[in-house]
Protein backbone atom coordinates (compact mmCIF):
# COMPACT_ATOMS: atom_id res chain seq x y z
CA UNK A 490 0.00 0.00 0.00
CA UNK A 491 1.29 3.46 -0.88
CA UNK A 492 1.36 5.79 2.08
CA UNK A 493 -1.40 8.45 1.78
CA UNK A 494 1.02 11.08 3.05
CA UNK A 495 3.13 10.71 -0.09
CA UNK A 496 0.09 10.78 -2.35
CA UNK A 497 -1.04 14.03 -0.70
CA UNK A 498 2.33 15.59 -1.36
CA UNK A 499 2.21 14.53 -5.00
CA UNK A 500 -1.35 15.96 -5.23
CA UNK A 501 -0.04 19.37 -4.15
CA UNK A 502 2.51 19.36 -6.93
CA UNK A 503 -0.01 18.18 -9.49
CA UNK A 504 -2.43 20.94 -8.48
CA UNK A 505 0.35 23.42 -9.31
CA UNK A 506 0.89 22.01 -12.80
CA UNK A 507 -1.72 24.03 -14.77
CA UNK A 508 -0.58 27.24 -13.09
CA UNK A 509 3.05 26.56 -13.87
CA UNK A 510 2.01 26.04 -17.48
CA UNK A 511 -0.31 29.01 -17.67
CA UNK A 512 2.02 31.50 -16.08
CA UNK A 513 5.17 30.46 -17.86
CA UNK A 514 7.17 33.56 -18.94
CA UNK A 515 4.51 35.83 -17.42
CA UNK A 516 5.37 38.84 -15.27
CA UNK A 517 4.27 38.99 -11.65
CA UNK A 518 4.91 42.14 -9.60
CA UNK A 519 5.14 41.42 -5.88
CA UNK A 520 4.70 44.30 -3.46
CA UNK A 521 6.65 43.25 -0.41
CA UNK A 522 5.98 45.08 2.85
CA UNK A 523 4.43 44.88 6.31
CA UNK A 524 5.20 42.14 8.85
CA UNK A 525 6.64 39.93 6.13
CA UNK A 526 9.52 42.43 6.08
CA UNK A 527 10.18 42.81 9.75
CA UNK A 528 10.28 39.12 10.68
CA UNK A 529 13.39 37.24 9.53
CA UNK A 530 11.66 33.89 9.09
CA UNK A 531 8.89 35.45 7.02
CA UNK A 532 11.42 37.34 4.94
CA UNK A 533 13.13 34.07 4.15
CA UNK A 534 9.87 32.41 3.15
CA UNK A 535 8.95 35.30 0.84
CA UNK A 536 12.36 35.19 -0.81
CA UNK A 537 12.10 31.42 -1.22
CA UNK A 538 8.67 31.80 -2.83
CA UNK A 539 9.85 34.44 -5.26
CA UNK A 540 12.93 32.40 -6.15
CA UNK A 541 10.74 29.36 -6.77
CA UNK A 542 8.41 31.41 -8.96
CA UNK A 543 11.42 32.51 -10.96
CA UNK A 544 12.85 29.02 -11.28
CA UNK A 545 9.60 27.53 -12.57
CA UNK A 546 9.39 30.12 -15.32
CA UNK A 547 7.62 33.16 -13.95
CA UNK A 548 9.24 36.59 -14.30
CA UNK A 549 8.88 38.12 -10.84
CA UNK A 550 9.65 41.74 -10.00
CA UNK A 551 9.83 42.73 -6.33
CA UNK A 552 8.81 46.22 -5.18
CA UNK A 553 9.52 46.82 -1.51
CA UNK A 554 9.07 49.40 1.20
CA UNK A 555 11.38 50.18 4.09
CA UNK A 556 9.43 48.46 6.83
CA UNK A 557 9.96 50.12 10.15
CA UNK A 558 13.62 50.81 9.38
CA UNK A 559 13.11 54.37 8.13
CA UNK A 560 11.44 55.61 11.32
CA UNK A 561 13.92 53.67 13.43
CA UNK A 562 16.90 55.29 11.73
CA UNK A 563 15.35 58.77 11.65
CA UNK A 564 14.90 58.50 15.39
CA UNK A 565 18.41 57.19 15.86
CA UNK A 566 19.78 60.13 13.90
CA UNK A 567 17.74 62.59 15.94
CA UNK A 568 15.49 63.73 13.09
CA UNK A 569 12.27 64.99 14.63
CA UNK A 570 9.17 63.86 12.75
CA UNK A 571 7.04 66.79 11.56
CA UNK A 572 3.35 66.59 10.89
CA UNK A 573 0.91 68.78 8.98
CA UNK A 574 -2.71 67.94 9.78
CA UNK A 575 -1.61 64.59 11.15
CA UNK A 576 0.32 63.74 7.98
CA UNK A 577 4.01 63.06 8.22
CA UNK A 578 6.14 65.53 6.28
CA UNK A 579 9.11 64.24 4.28
CA UNK A 580 11.62 67.06 4.61
CA UNK A 581 15.09 67.08 3.06
CA UNK A 582 16.78 65.10 5.86
CA UNK A 583 13.94 62.57 6.16
CA UNK A 584 14.20 62.01 2.41
CA UNK A 585 17.94 61.50 2.73
CA UNK A 586 17.46 58.85 5.43
CA UNK A 587 14.62 57.19 3.51
CA UNK A 588 16.80 56.89 0.43
CA UNK A 589 19.74 55.50 2.40
CA UNK A 590 17.63 52.94 4.20
CA UNK A 591 15.63 51.85 1.16
CA UNK A 592 18.87 51.28 -0.75
CA UNK A 593 20.25 49.29 2.17
CA UNK A 594 17.12 47.12 2.40
CA UNK A 595 17.21 46.72 -1.37
CA UNK A 596 20.73 45.31 -1.42
CA UNK A 597 19.99 43.03 1.51
CA UNK A 598 17.13 41.48 -0.45
CA UNK A 599 19.39 41.11 -3.48
CA UNK A 600 21.93 39.24 -1.34
CA UNK A 601 19.24 36.93 0.02
CA UNK A 602 17.99 36.10 -3.46
CA UNK A 603 21.51 35.54 -4.72
CA UNK A 604 22.17 33.20 -1.79
CA UNK A 605 19.42 30.96 -3.17
CA UNK A 606 21.08 30.82 -6.56
CA UNK A 607 19.10 33.36 -8.57
CA UNK A 608 20.68 36.42 -10.18
CA UNK A 609 19.12 39.59 -8.81
CA UNK A 610 19.63 43.29 -9.48
CA UNK A 611 18.52 46.00 -7.06
CA UNK A 612 17.54 49.38 -8.46
CA UNK A 613 15.51 52.37 -7.40
CA UNK A 614 12.94 54.18 -9.48
CA UNK A 615 15.67 56.70 -10.30
CA UNK A 616 17.65 54.19 -12.34
CA UNK A 617 16.96 54.51 -16.04
CA UNK A 618 14.23 57.03 -15.11
CA UNK A 619 12.04 54.10 -14.17
CA UNK A 620 9.73 56.26 -12.03
CA UNK A 621 9.28 59.91 -12.98
CA UNK A 622 7.43 61.63 -10.19
CA UNK A 623 5.76 64.88 -9.30
CA UNK A 624 5.10 66.40 -5.89
CA UNK A 625 1.98 65.10 -4.25
CA UNK A 626 -0.15 67.40 -2.13
CA UNK A 627 -2.40 66.29 0.66
CA UNK A 628 -5.63 68.33 0.56
CA UNK A 629 -3.66 71.16 -1.00
CA UNK A 630 -0.99 71.00 1.72
CA UNK A 631 2.70 70.61 0.92
CA UNK A 632 4.00 67.49 2.68
CA UNK A 633 7.51 67.59 1.27
CA UNK A 634 9.26 65.07 -0.90
CA UNK A 635 6.33 62.72 -1.37
CA UNK A 636 5.85 61.95 -4.99
CA UNK A 637 3.21 60.47 -7.20
CA UNK A 638 4.17 58.58 -10.33
CA UNK A 639 3.90 60.79 -13.40
CA UNK A 640 5.32 58.34 -15.91
CA UNK A 641 7.18 55.05 -16.09
CA UNK A 642 10.07 54.24 -18.37
CA UNK A 643 10.11 50.42 -18.22
CA UNK A 644 13.15 49.87 -20.44
CA UNK A 645 15.52 49.07 -17.55
CA UNK A 646 13.14 46.41 -16.20
CA UNK A 647 12.57 44.94 -19.64
CA UNK A 648 16.32 44.66 -20.14
CA UNK A 649 16.86 43.03 -16.75
CA UNK A 650 14.12 40.46 -17.37
CA UNK A 651 15.44 39.79 -20.83
CA UNK A 652 18.81 38.98 -19.27
CA UNK A 653 17.12 36.70 -16.76
CA UNK A 654 17.72 38.87 -13.68
CA UNK A 655 15.23 39.17 -10.88
CA UNK A 656 14.71 42.92 -10.41
CA UNK A 657 14.25 44.33 -6.90
CA UNK A 658 12.90 47.88 -6.94
CA UNK A 659 12.70 50.44 -4.16
CA UNK A 660 10.08 53.11 -4.64
CA UNK A 661 12.08 56.30 -5.01
CA UNK A 662 11.57 58.42 -8.08
CA UNK A 663 12.86 61.69 -9.50
CA UNK A 664 11.09 64.83 -10.57
CA UNK A 665 12.00 66.95 -13.61
CA UNK A 666 14.73 68.64 -11.57
CA UNK A 667 16.25 65.24 -10.68
CA UNK A 668 15.32 65.55 -7.03
CA UNK A 669 14.45 62.33 -5.17
CA UNK A 670 10.89 61.66 -4.08
CA UNK A 671 9.49 58.99 -1.86
CA UNK A 672 6.68 57.09 -3.60
CA UNK A 673 4.14 54.92 -1.84
CA UNK A 674 5.28 51.33 -2.49
CA UNK A 675 1.75 50.09 -3.38
CA UNK A 676 1.37 52.86 -5.97
CA UNK A 677 4.83 52.16 -7.38
CA UNK A 678 4.04 48.42 -7.67
CA UNK A 679 0.77 49.21 -9.42
CA UNK A 680 2.41 51.65 -11.85
CA UNK A 681 5.12 49.11 -12.71
CA UNK A 682 2.62 46.26 -13.15
CA UNK A 683 0.67 48.41 -15.61
CA UNK A 684 3.72 49.60 -17.52
CA UNK A 685 5.16 46.08 -17.76
CA UNK A 686 1.79 44.55 -18.78
CA UNK A 687 2.13 42.15 -15.87
CA UNK A 688 -0.10 39.10 -15.65
CA UNK A 689 -0.35 39.45 -11.91
CA UNK A 690 0.18 41.94 -9.12
CA UNK A 691 0.37 40.59 -5.57
CA UNK A 692 0.26 42.70 -2.41
CA UNK A 693 1.68 41.22 0.79
CA UNK A 694 -0.25 42.89 3.60
CA UNK A 695 -0.95 42.44 7.30
CA UNK A 696 -4.51 41.33 6.63
CA UNK A 697 -5.97 38.07 5.39
CA UNK A 698 -7.43 39.83 2.39
CA UNK A 699 -10.63 41.81 1.79
CA UNK A 700 -13.61 41.16 4.04
CA UNK A 701 -17.31 41.54 3.22
CA UNK A 702 -17.78 42.76 6.76
CA UNK A 703 -14.57 43.92 8.43
CA UNK A 704 -15.99 43.05 11.83
CA UNK A 705 -16.52 39.45 10.85
CA UNK A 706 -13.21 37.59 10.35
CA UNK A 707 -15.11 34.73 8.70
CA UNK A 708 -16.26 36.96 5.83
CA UNK A 709 -13.01 36.92 3.81
CA UNK A 710 -13.79 37.38 0.13
CA UNK A 711 -11.94 34.80 -1.94
CA UNK A 712 -12.77 36.23 -5.36
CA UNK A 713 -13.85 39.76 -6.10
CA UNK A 714 -14.83 41.18 -9.48
CA UNK A 715 -13.33 44.58 -10.16
CA UNK A 716 -16.79 46.14 -10.67
CA UNK A 717 -17.70 45.20 -7.08
CA UNK A 718 -14.96 47.40 -5.63
CA UNK A 719 -16.83 50.74 -5.89
CA UNK A 720 -19.78 49.34 -3.97
CA UNK A 721 -17.62 47.80 -1.33
CA UNK A 722 -15.97 51.17 -0.74
CA UNK A 723 -19.14 53.29 -0.87
CA UNK A 724 -20.96 50.94 1.51
CA UNK A 725 -18.28 51.70 4.07
CA UNK A 726 -17.40 48.02 4.16
CA UNK A 727 -13.66 48.37 3.92
CA UNK A 728 -11.26 49.91 6.39
CA UNK A 729 -9.34 53.10 5.64
CA UNK A 730 -6.03 51.44 4.85
CA UNK A 731 -7.57 49.06 2.35
CA UNK A 732 -9.25 51.75 0.20
CA UNK A 733 -6.13 53.06 -1.61
CA UNK A 734 -5.01 49.47 -2.14
CA UNK A 735 -8.36 48.55 -3.70
CA UNK A 736 -8.16 51.61 -5.94
CA UNK A 737 -4.70 50.44 -7.06
CA UNK A 738 -6.21 47.00 -7.80
CA UNK A 739 -8.97 48.59 -9.85
CA UNK A 740 -6.47 50.74 -11.73
CA UNK A 741 -4.20 47.74 -12.46
CA UNK A 742 -7.00 45.53 -13.77
CA UNK A 743 -8.48 48.31 -15.88
CA UNK A 744 -5.01 48.58 -17.42
CA UNK A 745 -4.86 44.92 -18.39
CA UNK A 746 -3.20 43.26 -15.43
CA UNK A 747 -5.17 39.99 -15.40
CA UNK A 748 -5.41 39.46 -11.66
CA UNK A 749 -4.45 41.20 -8.46
CA UNK A 750 -4.00 39.25 -5.23
CA UNK A 751 -4.24 40.70 -1.73
CA UNK A 752 -2.44 38.30 0.56
CA UNK A 753 -1.59 37.87 4.20
CA UNK A 754 2.17 38.30 4.36
CA UNK A 755 2.10 36.94 7.92
CA UNK A 756 1.38 33.48 6.52
CA UNK A 757 4.60 31.73 5.49
CA UNK A 758 4.62 30.91 1.77
CA UNK A 759 1.42 32.85 1.11
CA UNK A 760 2.55 33.51 -2.46
CA UNK A 761 2.93 29.83 -3.32
CA UNK A 762 -0.32 28.96 -1.59
CA UNK A 763 -2.17 31.59 -3.61
CA UNK A 764 -0.62 31.05 -6.99
CA UNK A 765 -0.21 27.30 -7.17
CA UNK A 766 -3.53 26.20 -5.66
CA UNK A 767 -7.06 26.46 -7.01
CA UNK A 768 -8.62 28.17 -4.03
CA UNK A 769 -5.71 30.32 -2.97
CA UNK A 770 -5.58 31.83 0.51
CA UNK A 771 -6.24 35.54 0.09
CA UNK A 772 -8.49 37.71 -2.07
CA UNK A 773 -8.09 37.45 -5.83
CA UNK A 774 -9.42 40.43 -7.78
CA UNK A 775 -10.66 39.43 -11.19
CA UNK A 776 -11.53 41.28 -14.36
CA UNK A 777 -15.29 41.65 -14.90
CA UNK A 778 -15.39 39.17 -17.74
CA UNK A 779 -13.50 36.52 -15.81
CA UNK A 780 -15.52 33.60 -14.43
CA UNK A 781 -15.27 32.81 -10.77
CA UNK A 782 -13.60 29.52 -9.98
CA UNK A 783 -16.49 28.41 -7.80
CA UNK A 784 -19.11 29.11 -10.48
CA UNK A 785 -17.08 27.11 -12.97
CA UNK A 786 -17.63 23.90 -11.07
Ligand SMILES: NC(=[NH2+])NCCC[C@H](N)C(=O)O
Nearest residue numbers: 711763764766768769771773
Ligand atom coordinates in the same frame (compact mmCIF):
# COMPACT_ATOMS: atom_id res chain seq x y z
N1 LIG B 1 -8.01 33.90 -3.50
C1 LIG B 1 -8.29 33.10 -4.48
N2 LIG B 1 -9.50 32.68 -4.74
N3 LIG B 1 -7.26 32.70 -5.27
C2 LIG B 1 -7.37 31.85 -6.37
C3 LIG B 1 -6.02 31.64 -7.02
C4 LIG B 1 -6.14 30.83 -8.26
C5 LIG B 1 -4.86 30.67 -9.03
N4 LIG B 1 -3.92 29.94 -8.29
C6 LIG B 1 -4.29 32.02 -9.47
O1 LIG B 1 -3.21 32.37 -9.14
O2 LIG B 1 -4.90 32.75 -10.19
